[in-house]
Amino acid sequence: MLHVGGGAKIYPSDGCGTTLKMDPYGFLTILTGSSEIGQGSETVLAMMAAEELGIGLEKIKVINSDTNIKPWDVGVHASRTSFVAGNSLLGAVKILKQKLASRAAELLNTNEKFLQFQNGEIKSKKTGDSFKIDKVVRALHFKPPNELCEVSYFYEPSSKFQDKEYKGNVSGCYAFAAQAVEVEVDTFTGKVDVLNVFVGQDVGKVLNPMGIEGQIDGGVVMGIGYALSEEMIYENGYLLNPTFHDYKLQTARDIPEIHFYPIETNEESGPFGAKGMAEAPLVPTPVAIANAVSNILGVEINSLPITPEKVLRAIYNKSKNETA
Amino acid sequence: MTKYQNNKISYSLNGRKMEQEIPSSMLLIDLIRDELKLKGTKPGCLEGECGACTVLVDGLAINSCLFLAINIHGKTITTIEGLSGGEKVFDDVQQSMVNHGAVQCGFCTSGVVMAIKSFQEQCKRNNHKPDRNEIKKSLEGNICRCTGYVKIIDAVEALF
Amino acid sequence: MDFNTITPQSTADLLNVIQANQENNFRFGAGYTDLIPELQIQNEKGLIVINLAQLKDHDFTEIKAEKSGIRIGALATMTDTLSEENLRKIPVMIEAIESLASVQIRSMATVGGNICTASPAGDVSCALVALNAECEILNVEHKTRTISIKDFFTGVKTTVLKKDEILRSVFIPNLECANRTLSGFIKIGNRNSMEIALASLAYHLMLDENGIVTNAGVAIGSVAKSIMFTETACEFIMGKNIGILSEADKERFADLVMEYASPISDIRASAWYRSQALWNMCKSIFLE
Ligand SMILES: Cc1cc2nc3c(=O)[nH]c(=O)nc-3n(C[C@H](O)[C@H](O)[C@H](O)COP(=O)(O)OP(=O)(O)OC[C@H]3O[C@@H](n4cnc5c(N)ncnc54)[C@H](O)[C@@H]3O)c2cc1C
Numbered sequence: 001m002l003h004v005g006g007g008a009k010i011y012p013s014d015g016c017g018t019t020l021k022m023d024p025y026g027f028l029t030i031l032t033g034s035s036e037i038g039q040g041s042e043t044v045l046a047m048m049a050a051e052e053l054g055i056g057l058e059k060i061k062v063i064n065s066d067t068n069i070k071p072w073d074v075g076v077h078a079s080r081t082s083f084v085a086g087n088s089l090l091g092a093v094k095i096l097k098q099k100l101a102s103r104a105a106e107l108l109n110t111n112e113k114f115l116q117f118q119n120g121e122i123k124s125k126k127t128g129d130s131f132k133i134d135k136v137v138r139a140l141h142f143k144p145p146n147e148l149c150e151v152s153y154f155y156e157p158s159s160k161f162q163d164k165e166y167k168g169n170v171s172g173c174y175a176f177a178a179q180a181v182e183v184e185v186d187t188f189t190g191k192v193d194v195l196n197v198f199v200g201q202d203v204g205k206v207l208n209p210m211g212i213e214g215q216i217d218g219g220v221v222m223g224i225g226y227a228l229s230e231e232m233i234y235e236n237g238y239l240l241n242p243t244f245h246d247y248k249l250q251t252a253r254d255i256p257e258i259h260f261y262p263i264e265t266n267e268e269s270g271p272f273g274a275k276g277m278a279e280a281p282l283v284p285t286p287v288a289i290a291n292a293v294s295n296i297l298g299v300e301i302n303s304l305p306i307t308p309e310k311v312l313r314a315i316y317n318k319s320k321n322e323t324a
Numbered sequence: 325m326t327k328y329q330n331n332k333i334s335y336s337l338n339g340r341k342m343e344q345e346i347p348s349s350m351l352l353i354d355l356i357r358d359e360l361k362l363k364g365t366k367p368g369c370l371e372g373e374c375g376a377c378t379v380l381v382d383g384l385a386i387n388s389c390l391f392l393a394i395n396i397h398g399k400t401i402t403t404i405e406g407l408s409g410g411e412k413v414f415d416d417v418q419q420s421m422v423n424h425g426a427v428q429c430g431f432c433t434s435g436v437v438m439a440i441k442s443f444q445e446q447c448k449r450n451n452h453k454p455d456r457n458e459i460k461k462s463l464e465g466n467i468c469r470c471t472g473y474v475k476i477i478d479a480v481e482a483l484f
Numbered sequence: 485m486d487f488n489t490i491t492p493q494s495t496a497d498l499l500n501v502i503q504a505n506q507e508n509n510f511r512f513g514a515g516y517t518d519l520i521p522e523l524q525i526q527n528e529k530g531l532i533v534i535n536l537a538q539l540k541d542h543d544f545t546e547i548k549a550e551k552s553g554i555r556i557g558a559l560a561t562m563t564d565t566l567s568e569e570n571l572r573k574i575p576v577m578i579e580a581i582e583s584l585a586s587v588q589i590r591s592m593a594t595v596g597g598n599i600c601t602a603s604p605a606g607d608v609s610c611a612l613v614a615l616n617a618e619c620e621i622l623n624v625e626h627k628t629r630t631i632s633i634k635d636f637f638t639g640v641k642t643t644v645l646k647k648d649e650i651l652r653s654v655f656i657p658n659l660e661c662a663n664r665t666l667s668g669f670i671k672i673g674n675r676n677s678m679e680i681a682l683a684s685l686a687y688h689l690m691l692d693e694n695g696i697v698t699n700a701g702v703a704i705g706s707v708a709k710s711i712m713f714t715e716t717a718c719e720f721i722m723g724k725n726i727g728i729l730s731e732a733d734k735e736r737f738a739d740l741v742m743e744y745a746s747p748i749s750d751i752r753a754s755a756w757y758r759s760q761a762l763w764n765m766c767k768s769i770f771l772e
C-alpha cells in the first residue's frame with residue numbers, strides 16, 4: 001500500500017530536543033521542544049520524568065512555548081508528541097541520572113549500579129543508605145566538581161526519505177485502529193445521527209488513562225464532524241463559510257455514546273512502551289459512518305460530508321431507479 | 325461629525341459594586357476584557373455561535389458578545405473570575421471539570437463553566453436532577469473542538 | 485459598530501422618544517441577538533438605537549393568561565416564555581422555542597424581536613403563524629391596532645409596522661377548547677442544535693374525541709420570502725379523521741402545503757432538498 005501523502009519522511013528532521021535543569025531544592029524544569037495545545041503533553045512528560053527520577057509531580061515544571069529558549073521540534077501533529085518528545089525526555093533523564101548517580105555513589109560509598117531513584121531519594125539497594133536528591137544536586141554544585149545539574153539531549157526518530165519506488169518510512173511507530181459505528185438515518189430528511197461508536201485501538205502502553213480517553217472522545221467527535229457537517233465551501237477561491245455560523249462543528253447534542261476498548265501493547269521504540277494514538281480515532285470515523293449509511297441505504301455516498309441533502313438525494317435516486 | 329454619548333451605569337461585578345461611564349454601543353465582552361481587564365472571558369466568534377464569551381447576568385448565562393454593556397445597569401454580573409475566591413481555589417463546577425479531565429486546550433472552558441454554573445443553579449432551584457440529554461441540551465451553545473464534550477457532560481452529571 | 489442609545493423606562497417616555505425621532509434614523513433594540521450581528525456588518529453613521537431592554541411596562545414584558553387566550557409581551561424572552569405553564573400545553577410553541585439557538589441566546593432573544601426581524605427562518609414566528617396569533621401594535625398616539633400575524637410580514641425583513649409604531653404584544657387565541665391536539669414544530673437542519681432552519685414546519689391541529697380535525701393551523705418557514713400560512717392545506721385537512729387518513733390524503737395535504745413554498749438554493753441546501761424534505765415532513769406528522 002502506498003500512502004497518498006507519500007508514506008515517506010518529509011522533514012529533514014522529525015526530532016525533538018530536551019533540556020533538563022534540577023535546582024538545589026530538587027525541583028526539575030523540563031524545557032522541551034514540543035508544544036502543548038491541550039493534548040496533555042505537559043502532563044505526560046512530567047509523569048515520565050517523575051517516574052524515572054522518583055520525584056513528585058509537584059516538583060516538576062514543563063516549559064514548552066517560548067521558542068527563544070526551547071530546543072528544536074517540528075510541531076504538534078502526526079500524533080508524535082508523547083512518542084518523540086517522550087523519547088527525547090527519557091534520553092535527557094538518562095544523562096541526568098548518570099550525573100546524579102555518579103556523585104551519589106561517591107557520597108554513599110557504593111557502586112552506581114546499586115542505586116535506585118525513589119521517593120525523592122537516591123538509595124543504595126545494597127546498604128539501604130540514601131541521600132535526598134536535592135542534597136546530591138547541592139553536592140554536585142557547591143563542592144567540587146562544581147557542576148550544574150543541567151543536561152540536554154536530542155532524539156531523532158528512525159524514518160526514511162522516499163526511494164526511487166516512492167517508498168520510505170514516515171514515522172518511528174504506527175498506530176492501528178478499528179472502528180464500528182451504529183447510525184440512524186431519517187429517511188424523511190436524510191439526516192444521519194450517530195448513536196454508538198466502538199473504538200478498538202492499539203494505543204501502546206497507556207500512560208495517562210484519562211488523557212487517552214479525552215483524545216479518543218475528541219478524535220471521534222471531530223471525525224463525526226468530518227463525516228457529517230464540516231466543510232469549507234469555496235467559490236472562485238473565496239471561502240463562503242468562514243464563520244461558525246455556516247461552518248458547522250458538532251454540538252453537544254450531536255454526539256454518540258463512545259465505547260473505547262484500549263488494546264494495550266508494548267511499543268518497543270516508545271517511551272515506557274507508549275505510541276502515538278490521537279489521530280487514529282479520527283481517521284476511521286467518517287469511513288465507518290459512510291459504510292454504515294451505505295449499509296442502510298444500499299447506495300454508497302462517496303463524498304464528505306454526508307449531508308442530509310446527499311442522503312436524501314441517494315434515497316430519491318434509488319427509488320426512482322427501482323421504479324424505472 | 326456624529327457625537328456618541330457616554331452612559332453612566334452601576335452594577336455589581338463578581339460581588340463588587342461598580343460605577344462607570346461607558347459608550348452607548350459598547351459590548352459587554354469589551355467592557356469585561358478591555359476596560360475591566362478580566363481576560364478569562366474569551367472572544368471566540370463574536371456572533372453568538374460558540375459560547376466562549378458566556379457570562380452570567382442576574383444568574384442567567386448569556387453571550388457577552390451580543391449584550392449591550394449599558395443594559396447591565398442595576399444588574400449582577402458574574403464572570404469566570406468571580407466563581408472561586410475566598411477559601412475555595414475552585415468552584416465545584418471547576419473542580420468537577422478538573423476531576424473529569426474535561427479541559428484540553430481550554431479556550432471554551434470558561435464559557436462552558438459559566439453555562440454549567442447557570443444550569444446547576446437553575447436545577448437546584450427546581451430541585452431537579454437532570455438526565456444526560458438535558459445536560460447536553462444545556463451545553464448546546466458552547467462549541468468545543470477538543471474534548472468531544474463527553475468529559476464535560478460527565479463533569480456536569482457528577483454535580484447532581 | 486457605533487450608535488447612540490436612548491433608554492426609555494416607561495411607555496410614555498418610549499412614545500415621546502419615538503415621536504421625537506420621526507425624522508431620524510432609528511432602530512429598536514430588544515434582545516439584540518439580531519440587531520448586533522446586523523450592525524456589526526453594516527452600521528450607518530448617526531444611528532439611534534431606542535433601547536427597549538429597560539422598559540418597565542407589564543404590557544410589554546409579561547405573559548398573561550386571558551379569557552380567550554394567552555398574551556405574550558413583545559419583550560418577553562424565550563426563556564421567560566419556556567417557563568410559562570400555560571404555554572407548556574402548546575407543543576408547537578415549546579418545540580419552536582427550544583429549537584431556537586442556545587440557552588444563552590434564548591435568555592436574551594425576545595418574542596417580539598423574532599417577529600419584527602421578519603426572517604423567513606424565524607422559528608417562533610413560524611409557530612405563531614400556525615397558531616393564528618394576533619399582533620398588538622401601539623403607535624405614538626397611544627392607540628393600538630391588532631393585525632393577524634399572517635398579515636404582519638410583507639417580505640424578507642419587512643413588516644407592516646410604520647415608523648411611529650411598535651409591537652407591544654402577541655396574542656395566541658383559544659387553545660383550550662380542543663379535546664386533543666396534534667401539535668409540533670419540525671426544523672430541518674444539518675445538526676441537532678444551533679441551526680437556522682433549512683426548512684421548517686409548524687402545525688397545530690385540534691381534534692375532537694373521534695380524531696376529527698376541528699381547527700387547523702399549518703405554517704412553513706425558510707422556503708419563501710416570509711413565513712407562510714398554508715390556508716388551502718388547512719382547509720383540506722379540516723373535518724378529516726387523522727387516524728384513518730389515506731396515503732393519497734396525506735400526499736394531497738403535503739402537495740397543498742408545498743404550493744406555498746418557493747425555496748431558493750444557497751450554500752446550505754438546494755431548493756430541491758428544501759422542497760423534498762419538507763414534503764416528506766408534511767406526510768410524517770400523521771405518523772404519531
Ligand atoms: C447565534 C444565533 C442563533 C440564532 N438562532 C435562531 C434560530 O434558531 N431561530 C430563530 O428563529 N432565530 C434565531 N436567531 C435570531 C434571533 O435570536 C431571534 O430572531 C430573536 O428572537 C430576536 O430577538 P431579539 O430580542 O434579540 O431581537 P433584536 O435583535 O433586539 O431585534 C430584532 C429586530 O426587531 C426589531 N424589534 C425588536 N423588538 C421590537 C418591537 N417590540 N417592536 C418593533 N420592532 C422591534 C429591532 O429593531 C430589530 O430590527 C439566532 C441568532 C443568533 C445570533
Ligand code: FES
Binds near residue numbers: 366376377378387389
Ligand atoms: S464569542 Fe460570543 S458566542 Fe462566540
Ligand code: FES
Binds near residue numbers: 427431468470
Ligand atoms: S477544550 Fe479546546 S475547545 Fe474545548
